[in-house]
Amino acid sequence: MAQEALVIGASGMLTEVSRWLARQGYQVTVLGRDPVKLSRIRDGSIHPESIHMLPQDYHQTDGLRQAMAELVEKRGPMDVVVAWIHSTAPRALPVIVEELSRPEKRWQLLHVCGSGAWKNPPSEPTSKVCNYRRIILGFTCVGEHSRWLTNDEIAAGVIDALQTTERQIIVGQVEPWEKRPAK
Numbered sequence: 001m002a003q004e005a006l007v008i009g010a011s012g013m014l015t016e017v018s019r020w021l022a023r024q025g026y027q028v029t030v031l032g033r034d035p036v037k038l039s040r041i042r043d044g045s046i047h048p049e050s051i052h053m054l055p056q057d058y059h060q061t062d063g064l065r066q067a068m069a070e071l072v073e074k075r076g077p078m079d080v081v082v083a084w085i086h087s088t089a090p091r092a093l094p095v096i097v098e099e100l101s102r103p104e105k106r107w108q109l110l111h112v113c114g115s116g117a118w119k120n121p122p123s124e125p126t127s128k129v130c131n132y133r134r135i136i137l138g139f140t141c142v143g144e145h146s147r148w149l150t151n152d153e154i155a156a157g158v159i160d161a162l163q164t165t166e167r168q169i170i171v172g173q174v175e176p177w178e179k180r181p182a183k
């Protein structure tokens with residue numbers, strides 16, 4: 001049976017991650033608010049049949065909980081979840097972890113975080129069956145100049161992380177911290 005993946009915040013910098021998972025043979029559910037943006041992930045994939053759209057606002061906690069329960073009912077337990085969730089939705093990740101852990105099958109969560117997680121790591125959701133791993137998006141320095149990462153650099157870093165077992169992965173660099181670009 002095919003492995004199941006869920007990508008949250010899929011239609012921005014994680015677009016290529018979703019398509020890569022489909023190329024690896026996963027059935028990939030992509031979550032975001034705008035169905036048109038989600039359909040672009042599928043349209044640009046060489047395995048459109050493996051990409052399943054889930055339009056949902058992760059701020060709507062009850063709706064998100066129901067969407068996760070229905071996802072497990074429809075597709076079975078998830079194997080891998082990649083989550084990029086803005087800090088404006090602090091309830092989203094705990095709800096996702098709670099619902100996806102109900103089947104009691106081990107699954108892996110790659111929590112994609114902004115550079116601030118280097119100094120203030122977010123709390124890890126608790127679940128006996130969820131293997132939590134954190135990806136911190138840093139920045140890059142070229143000589144005296146520094147800049148934030150591009151979508152391609154972020155997607156490549158997340159794809160690399162999916163192929164390792166490290167608990168914390170840094171994409172780009174987080175030190176020297178004072179070289180961090182201005183927002």
Ligand SMILES: NC(=O)c1ccc[n+]([C@@H]2O[C@H](COP(=O)([O-])OP(=O)(O)OC[C@H]3O[C@@H](n4cnc5c(N)ncnc54)[C@H](OP(=O)(O)O)[C@@H]3O)[C@@H](O)[C@H]2O)c1
Nearest residue numbers: 009010011012013032033034057058137138148149150151
């Ligand atoms: N350290 C770094 O260098 C760093 C870190 C972060 C970001 N960035 C850069 O900044 C750019 C913009 O960042 P971004 O945060 O807008 O990320 P993004 O990945 O470009 O877009 C956000 C994704 O999350 C979805 N989303 C947003 N709000 C949502 C909600 N309430 N419910 C469900 N899904 C939601 C969006 O789709 P919908 O709008 O359709 O919901 C979209 O798929 C990125 O593309 C990246 O290049 C750099």
